[in-house]
Amino acid sequence: MRRAFDLSLYLVTDPRQTAARGLVETVRLAVAGGATIVQLRDPDAKGRVLAEQARALLAVLRPLGIPLLINDRVDIAVAVDADGVHLGQSDMAPADARALLGPERILGLSVGAPEELAASDLSGVDYVGTGPVKATGTKTDAGAAIGIEGLAALRRAIALPMVGIGGIDLAITPAVIAAGADGVAVVSAICASADPKAAAEALLQAVRAARP
């Protein structure tokens, strides 16, 4: 039985954007404002530091019932007893990850284009992250922007819960939800905000208001 999760407002952390305020404090403010799920993403961090960061975030998030996912590193997720993992297309195969994660943890997969969907084995995957919706400076190795039309096309092709990601701000959030996403995943809209709590509140309100 999978752990419950809510994609409405999905925070992805970025080490540079959270550096000034601190990772844990940024996440604390984001969930105080309404972030419903958090992904720890720091592709340059070594395992020891990543595990320490994950444990620090779990101390904040678990009492609130907010799931913590780890980007890429299935071993770190299991070692710290995080709630799951988010994989990119070049990370470990989802089926391999599922075997390590067991039946309860959450597994997400990035799917950015119809070709990637065709090449993906979605068995064992719980949700997909689709994008980049717009071009973004945060993740420089992301593919070309797929736009709202691209997201809507993937929505028609994929039955799993879906969160839009990539360049998402308050202005585009209603269109992302109207295109069929269950939520929005943001990095800079919260991490680089002067007021992460207020930013999260506004984003969550926009997601809820845009739902049919």
Place this chain on the structure above:
Amino acid sequence: MRRAFDLSLYLVTDPRQTAARGLVETVRLAVAGGATIVQLRDPDAKGRVLAEQARALLAVLRPLGIPLLINDRVDIAVAVDADGVHLGQSDMAPADARALLGPERILGLSVGAPEELAASDLSGVDYVGTGPVKATGTKTDAGAAIGIEGLAALRRAIALPMVGIGGIDLAITPAVIAAGADGVAVVSAICASADPKAAAEALLQAVRAARP
């Protein structure tokens, strides 16, 4: 019960140095020449590629009874059913890795200086890699060279099986073994050799000849 391993001639792969001949072919020649254990090391590789490389190496090594260890990535090691993992000081804590690896897989840890030994929890660790014995251009983030004297000092302080690493070539191999190492770990001495099989033969012969 741990899987058996022999540290006498420990090959660490390097993606640049094996590129021309190919990773699998380089390893095949090295074990034909006498390499007794192999570590797949490619810190820049993403998980999908690393798993593919590991499976390709296992197809060569398992029939020969030569263990394959994976650098850093415990998840990849378990996913592909490799024989174990080698961790650096900034990788996941050895106790966390042991919990994921189970009781049979081999766990190695790099210990490069007395301070690192003091900070290390060696429970669950099966062998240590000590060095760099000499300065090396292969691993640019390695610490300062500890020399034969440094290796001998760690040998006196650590009861576990020990392999010297870092800048090891045929010339220095007798001194490394005389200082108490159970074997030599090499990268360029095999991977960058024009004849990896002959290089491995000569190194293994030097290790055996140097033993008391």
